[in-house]
Every structure is written in structure tokens, then in C-alpha cells.
Amino acid sequence: MNKTARNDILLAVAIALAAVAVFLIRIFPAAPAQSCEVIHAGATEAVLPLDGNGVYVCGSVEIEISDGSARIKKSGCPEQICVKHKPISRSGEAVICAPEGVMIRITGEGPDFVQ
Amino acid sequence: MCGKVPLQSYYSQTYIMKKLLIVVFSLMIFTACEAVPKRYSAAYTDVFDTVTQFTAYCGSDEEFEEYSDILHDELLRLHEIFDIYLTYGDTQNACMLNENGSLENPPPELVELIESGKNWYSETDGQLNIALGSVLSLWHDCRENAELPDPDMLKNLSGHCDIENISMDNGIALADPEMSLDFGALAKGYAAEKAAETLIGLGLENFAISCGGNVVTHGKKPSGSWEIGIENPDGGLITSVFVSGESVVTSGDYQRFVEIGGVRYHHIIDPKTLYPAKFWRSVTVISKSSAEADALSTALFCMDQKSGLELIKKHSAEAMWIDQNGEVYRSEGFSDYE
Numbered sequence: 001m002n003k004t005a006r007n008d009i010l011l012a013v014a015i016a017l018a019a020v021a022v023f024l025i026r027i028f029p030a031a032p033a034q035s036c037e038v039i040h041a042g043a044t045e046a047v048l049p050l051d052g053n054g055v056y057v058c059g060s061v062e063i064e065i066s067d068g069s070a071r072i073k074k075s076g077c078p079e080q081i082c083v084k085h086k087p088i089s090r091s092g093e094a095v096i097c098a099p100e101g102v103m104i105r106i107t108g109e110g111p112d113f114v115q
Numbered sequence: 116m117c118g119k120v121p122l123q124s125y126y127s128q129t130y131i132m133k134k135l136l137i138v139v140f141s142l143m144i145f146t147a148c149e150a151v152p153k154r155y156s157a158a159y160t161d162v163f164d165t166v167t168q169f170t171a172y173c174g175s176d177e178e179f180e181e182y183s184d185i186l187h188d189e190l191l192r193l194h195e196i197f198d199i200y201l202t203y204g205d206t207q208n209a210c211m212l213n214e215n216g217s218l219e220n221p222p223p224e225l226v227e228l229i230e231s232g233k234n235w236y237s238e239t240d241g242q243l244n245i246a247l248g249s250v251l252s253l254w255h256d257c258r259e260n261a262e263l264p265d266p267d268m269l270k271n272l273s274g275h276c277d278i279e280n281i282s283m284d285n286g287i288a289l290a291d292p293e294m295s296l297d298f299g300a301l302a303k304g305y306a307a308e309k310a311a312e313t314l315i316g317l318g319l320e321n322f323a324i325s326c327g328g329n330v331v332t333h334g335k336k337p338s339g340s341w342e343i344g345i346e347n348p349d350g351g352l353i354t355s356v357f358v359s360g361e362s363v364v365t366s367g368d369y370q371r372f373v374e375i376g377g378v379r380y381h382h383i384i385d386p387k388t389l390y391p392a393k394f395w396r397s398v399t400v401i402s403k404s405s406a407e408a409d410a411l412s413t414a415l416f417c418m419d420q421k422s423g424l425e426l427i428k429k430h431s432a433e434a435m436w437i438d439q440n441g442e443v444y445r446s447e448g449f450s451d452y453e
Binding site for chain 2: 037039042079090092094096098101102103105107110111112113114115
């Protein structure tokens, strides 16, 4: 086999491997890092990485991200059920403040839903 | 520099090149042209007083939004029909039925749910009773105020829970003016199933709906089945089940409760004792039907394992029980889903 033909084959193999890689990435996209999605009135208002720390304010609701988990720290709702809920950290977990129309839920690698 | 290539070798290189080019172009066309469905999620906080999450694989943002709007509208419609707390204009609903004692032209979904409730009552020997509304209402108010109900009042109200007093002959009528209906054990599962049927009818192939923990699945994710994590009542996940086309529902004492004097009082009331059921910490049911899974999980939570096994066998369902000591029991086919 001459050098030109060998290089042609190598180039073709490289292109084939790249195409396969692109195909696999599209079929099995990398799982995103865990995040806390804040939904207000049915629409996503923010996506907060769980590996950060801080407080996000959504109306009267304060959402705290700390130590890899999220919780509703404060709310103007009357019964404070959401505030009493334990922090959430696993994909599929969610906390709702129904009176304020706010929900936080964990997305990323892990179960689709938790019950 | 050109070299002389033997004829046999030349043909073999050409053959290889042709094959490789076919592969390369096929893959390029495949990756460039095929619309790989993307994962989308939405959540609603205004139906059935709980969190509803919708996840689906769709070809575009517009396609998903269209399905999401249809699902939301359908759940809202059913929520208004089964709501026992509020009325909605002229809509004849459960609240109106409880307040007025009758409905002349009830929506077919309400008639179907009540008929289903009557069937579950006879199948569970009364352990699932939609006529327990007055007792459940008292418990609900007491949980809100973190106080225990008066035992005499409970006993008095339990005299107004006879399911035979629901008449379906001409519309719906409650013969006992003190009785009220509660669909907490049935409505979410039924509504999720109806809404899922609507989406399937419109051609959506791969999706999951979690209506307050009542999970309905249809089709699969690109990576395989849907994964549903089951909580350990004491924290963490005890297991995950992998389903495609089945529904998964868990009833647990850790989901809605109040602590009074260091004792936990949860929301699933045993119709025989009129107090929170003490058989199990949690019961998970896997069934082809979301409505059945919802009803079965509540019913199994209020009965011993032998009775529960008989019931799920009849409905071709599977179950997992966690008792007060944290011991886990599974029906024969449950582990097939783990």
C-alpha cells in the first residue's frame, strides 16, 4: 500500500470515528450537573447549580442553595408547609409553595422522579 | 513521488475506500438529518393541590409546549370536576355535590369516578371508602391546627359514611345530608391516566407525568426505562424501579403529617379505626393503570400483607411494603422492575 492510499484510509477512518462520536453524543447526551430549577407560575424562572451557595428570591419566596441541597428558606404563605419541608438534593425531588405558585425541583443525573 | 501499485492491491484499497466512504457518508447523513428527540420538562402547581411534573421527548420547543398546554388544560378541567373545596361557575363538581347533596347533570368523569369508588369499596371490604369525606375533613382541619380530633365527634361523623347512601339512578344524590365524598385516594391517579390517554391519542410517544407522586409512564427515554426513586421513610432512597408503560404510586406516612406530642399523625385514615392507618410506613404499587395504582396503594396501606397480596394479584399489579421496623416486603414480580 502506498503512502497516499494509507493516508486516505487514515483520514477516512478519522472522519468515521468523529461521525460516530457525534452520533453517540446526540443519542446519549452527557448528564448535566445537578441543578435546582425554580418554577414560578408554571414557567422556569431560574436554574441554580447545586454546587454553589446562595439565596435566590422569587416574590415572597427565598430559596437557599447550600451544601449541595436546596430548600425554601422563607415564604409569605400562611401555613409555611414549604419552609418546613426538608432540603432536597436528589434528581426528581421537588418542593412546592402552592399559595405563592413557586416550585423548586432537582434536575440532573439520577431518578426521573422520586416518591 | 509515485510508486507502482500491484493491480490486486489497488483493487483492495479501492474497495476499502469505497466501503469507508459509504460508512462515513451514511453516518454524516444520519447525524445531520435525523431529528433526535430532546428532553423537555414542565411543572404545574395549580392542579390537585400538589406538584405535577411533565417530562417528554419531543422534536422541538413548540411541539413540547403544545403537548404541555393540552396536558395542563386537561388536568385543570378534571381538577375542577373533582375539587371538593371550591366550585367553578356552573360546572357541576364534587364540591357542589357535597354542598347541595345532589347533581342533576354531573360530568361523566365524576359519575365514572364514583362508580369506580363503589367498586373499590366492595373489593377492599370498605378499606377504601369515598364516602369517608366528613371524617377526612375533620382530620384535615385538625392537622392544619396541629390538634387531635375529638373522639366523640369522629364516632358521630363515622355514622355518615355509608357508601350505599350514594344514589346514581338520576344524576347523583346523597341520601344522607351529613355525608360528603372525598376522592383523595382516586382522583389524581384517574386524572393522570385520562390526561396520558389524551397525549397518547395525539401521538406523543415517550413521556412521564408525576401528579403529586402518581407517576404515569409511556414509552421510554433514549437511554432506557423511566427511573422512579422510592424514598425510605427514614431518609434516602430505598430503591429505584424502572418502568415503561406502567404507573408507580407510593402511599407513605412521611408524605403529609403533623406531629402532636411527639407522635406522628399522617393523612391516610383507616376507615375501621378512624385514625391514621398503622399497618405500614409506605406501600408502593406498580400497575399498568394509574387509576388502579393510586387506589391500590391507599387500600394496601390500610390492610395486612395477605389481604394486599390477594388484591394486587387480582389486578395483576406488584407491590412493595415497608413496615414500622423498616423491614421491606415485595410481591413476587416487584424485583423485576428494580
